[in-house]
Amino acid sequence: MSVPGPTALLVIAKEPLPGLVKTRLTPPFTPAEAAQLAEAALRDTLRTMLSLPARRRVLVLDGRPGPWLPAGVDVVAQSSGGLDERLAAAFAGCTGPALLIGMDTPQITAAHLAPALSPDAWDDCDAWFGPADDGGFWALGLAAPDPALVRGVPMSVPQTGAVQRRRLVDAGLTVRDLPRLRDVDTAADAAHVAAAAPRGEFAAALARLTAAAAR
Numbered sequence: 001m002s003v004p005g006p007t008a009l010l011v012i013a014k015e016p017l018p019g020l021v022k023t024r025l026t027p028p029f030t031p032a033e034a035a036q037l038a039e040a041a042l043r044d045t046l047r048t049m050l051s052l053p054a055r056r057r058v059l060v061l062d063g064r065p066g067p068w069l070p071a072g073v074d075v076v077a078q079s080s081g082g083l084d085e086r087l088a089a090a091f092a093g094c095t096g097p098a099l100l101i102g103m104d105t106p107q108i109t110a111a112h113l114a115p116a117l118s119p120d121a122w123d124d125c126d127a128w129f130g131p132a133d134d135g136g137f138w139a140l141g142l143a144a145p146d147p148a149l150v151r152g153v154p155m156s157v158p159q160t161g162a163v164q165r166r167r168l169v170d171a172g173l174t175v176r177d178l179p180r181l182r183d184v185d186t187a188a189d190a191a192h193v194a195a196a197a198p199r200g201e202f203a204a205a206l207a208r209l210t211a212a213a214a215r
Contacts (some may be wrong), residue, residue, distance in 0.1 A: 001009055005053030005117050007141070008094055012078065012087065013042055013103040015063020016036055024185045033209050039183060040205035043068050044106035044197070048182075053111055053117055060090045060100075083155040087140070088147035098142035101130070105185040108138075116141045126173035129165050133182040136160040193212035 014021050018031035025034040033127035045062065049057050050072055054089065062078040069075070079089035091101055099116050101108065116128040122143045130139030135158035144147065149171060154166045168175050184193050184202075194203035 001019065001042045006097055006119060007054055007117050007121060008056040008058060008092060008096065008098040009049055009052060009054035009117065010058045010060055010090055010094070010098060010100040010101060011042075011049055011073075012060040012100060013045075013062070013141055013177075014153055015061065015066065015120075016042060016068070017063065018201075020063075022184070024169070025187060025190065026126045027207065028213070029145045036209065037184070037202065037205055038103070039068050040201040041106035042103045044096040044202050045101070045103050046070055046109070047071060048108050048110065048113075049073065052113055055096065062086075068185045080178070084151055084153050089134060091142060091145035091150060092147045095141045096144040096145075097141070099128060099139060102183075105132075105179065105193070106184070106200055107193045108200040109197075112181070115176070115185050116138045116178060124174060125176050125211045127167065127175045128178055129161075129175050130178035131161050131165075131180045134158070134179060134185065135162070136183065137164055138183060139178050140164070146171075155166055170192075 016035045018035040021038040022034040025037060050070060057072060057075045058076055059074050060078055063077050076093060076156060078086045089097060125145045128141030129135055132138045147169055153167060163177060182189055182192055184190050190206055194206045197203055
């Protein structure tokens, strides 16, 4: 595990159960196969989390932990409500700077998150924002976590990222951007992400399922 840093790192995720995760991958994948891909994505994300300097490492989970959960990660339950409410609650549970990411970008590396987790990450900076190709965002960091900065932002629409970033700016925060990444929502997204991180468990799971389908 990496050394501690000034920032808490949170991953918000669902337990990878068939029919409850990655439903947009079905078809071409079955619900069970989509769950396998979700678990692989979560494993990759948590492995990267453990390699990063963080004050605390937290999985904000909808569901129950499984054998995919590594040691060194605290687990807290997600709140009820829409995604904006669940994100707001995750930040409400933080004291001090916090960076939250999802489980949909298993291609993340330490380099992607390094600027927001460095010792000087919050010098002249109030928020870090990671835009996603689909118009959403894959990372959000706040020097002073305030649930009101997230609550009420419309989620899962093409304008989500723009609205969220504008919310930060309108609050008078200095915002810095992380690299733009692609979420895994569709089969095309899965292929793109696997190609970006060919040595990860997600890429291996996708290759295995694709090969089985071709037989």
